[in-house]
Amino acid sequence: xxxxxxxxxxxxxxxxxxxxxxxxxxxxxxxxxxxxxxxxxxxxxxxxxxxxxxxxxxxxxxxxxxxxxxxxxxxxxxxxxxxxxxxxxxxxxxxxxxxxxxxxxxxxxxxxxxxxxxxxxxxxxxxxxxxxxxxxxxxxxxxxxxxxxxxxxxxxxxxxxxxxxxxxxxxxxxxxxxxxxxxxxxxxxxxxxxxxxxxxxxxxxxxxxxxxxxxxxxxxxxxxxxxxxxxxxxxxxxxxxxxxxxxxxxxxxxxxxxxxxxxxxxxxxxxxxxxxxxxxxxxxxxxxxxxxxxxxxxxxxxxxxxxxx
Numbered sequence: 001x002x003x004x005x006x007x008x009x010x011x012x013x014x015x016x017x018x019x020x021x022x023x024x025x026x027x028x029x030x031x032x033x034x035x036x037x038x039x040x041x042x043x044x045x046x047x048x049x050x051x052x053x054x055x056x057x058x059x060x061x062x063x064x065x066x067x068x069x070x071x072x073x074x075x076x077x078x079x080x081x082x083x084x085x086x087x088x089x090x091x092x093x094x095x096x097x098x099x100x101x102x103x104x105x106x107x108x109x110x111x112x113x114x115x116x117x118x119x120x121x122x123x124x125x126x127x128x129x130x131x132x133x134x135x136x137x138x139x140x141x142x143x144x145x146x147x148x149x150x151x152x153x154x155x156x157x158x159x160x161x162x163x164x165x166x167x168x169x170x171x172x173x174x175x176x177x178x179x180x181x182x183x184x185x186x187x188x189x190x191x192x193x194x195x196x197x198x199x200x201x202x203x204x205x206x207x208x209x210x211x212x213x214x215x216x217x218x219x220x221x222x223x224x225x226x227x228x229x230x231x232x233x234x235x236x237x238x239x240x241x242x243x244x245x246x247x248x249x250x251x252x253x254x255x256x257x258x259x260x261x262x263x264x265x266x267x268x269x270x271x272x273x274x275x276x277x278x279x280x281x282x283x284x285x286x287x288x289x290x291x292x293x294x295x296x297x298x299x300x301x302x303x304x305x306x307x308x309x
Contacts, residue, residue, distance in 0.1 A: 006179060065093040067126045071119075078122060085112050086119065253304050260297050260304075267293055 010017040029035050071078060072087035089109055091097055112119065131146050138152050271290045 061093060063127065064123070065090050067123045067130075068093065070126050071122055078118070082112075082115055082118070085109065085115075256304055257301065260301055264294065264297050267297075 005020060010020065027035055068086050068090035072083050072090055078086065088097075089112065092109065128146070131149060135146060135149050135152075138149070138156070267290050271287065
């Protein structure tokens with residue numbers, strides 16, 4: 001059968017569509033063979049019968065030749081002289097004897113006339129054994145009799161023919177499904193390309209890009225404005241007058257800190273002297289005064305440190 005053709009191609013080519021329909025409807029069978037008329041079909045059937053007979057004859061010849069070879073080289077029940085003659089007969093049937101040796105071979109084969117019954121029984125036994133082996137192979141575990149063997153073979157041949165027909169139909173259906181799948185792939189790709197074009201170059205994409213550009217420009221403007229305000233503020237805070245005032249205050253704080261350190265050292269020295277010269281009572285009173293003075297000095301230092309920071 002012809003493979004399926006895309007409907008679009010058939011619509012675009014009417015002559016091809018007519019030829020395709022004629023071939024499928026009038027010229028070809030479902031299995032792809034040519035459709036014949038009654039006379040040609042009768043001649044074809046006669047030819048098929050002759051071909052079948054020839055095949056049967058050749059098959060019988062092959063089976064007999066194989067049985068004779070089996071008897072000649074593997075069956076030790078026959079006498080040795082008879083096995084030699086059987087081997088010559090098998091070689092003759094197999095076409096392995098030259099024409100110039102045909103006379104000698106015919107003379108030797110003439111000796112088989114007396115042992116035809118023995119040879120026939122041995123060959124029948126050998127063929128029956130082969131048939132039983134074939135029946136066991138076809139049985140698939142369940143034993144079959146030799147009478148059922150032709151029916152089983154015919155059924156297997158019919159199953160093979162049916163399976164081949166179904167396989168051809170499945171291939172045609174698969175080809176049609178593949179064509180439909182390719183069409184779906186094409187539609188999906190077209191839709192994807194359209195969506196991508198809309199996303200990259202459509203009105204939504206252009207509007208989004210314009211909005212993003214506007215926001216970027218606004219952000220850059222705000223950044224410049226904040227930078228300018230920061231510079232103005234720093235210029236106001238760190239003006240020359242303000243810097244001079246800060247330096248003066250720092251110098252005054254350094255001077256006061258120097259005085260306080262000196263007074264702290266003097267107080268510590270006085271405390272040491274009192275501890276060596278005065279009694280315990282006076283030392284305690286003076287020590288308390290020194291502690292108070294030291295605490296006051298520390299507060300002054302902390303105040304100065306805070307003002308300096």
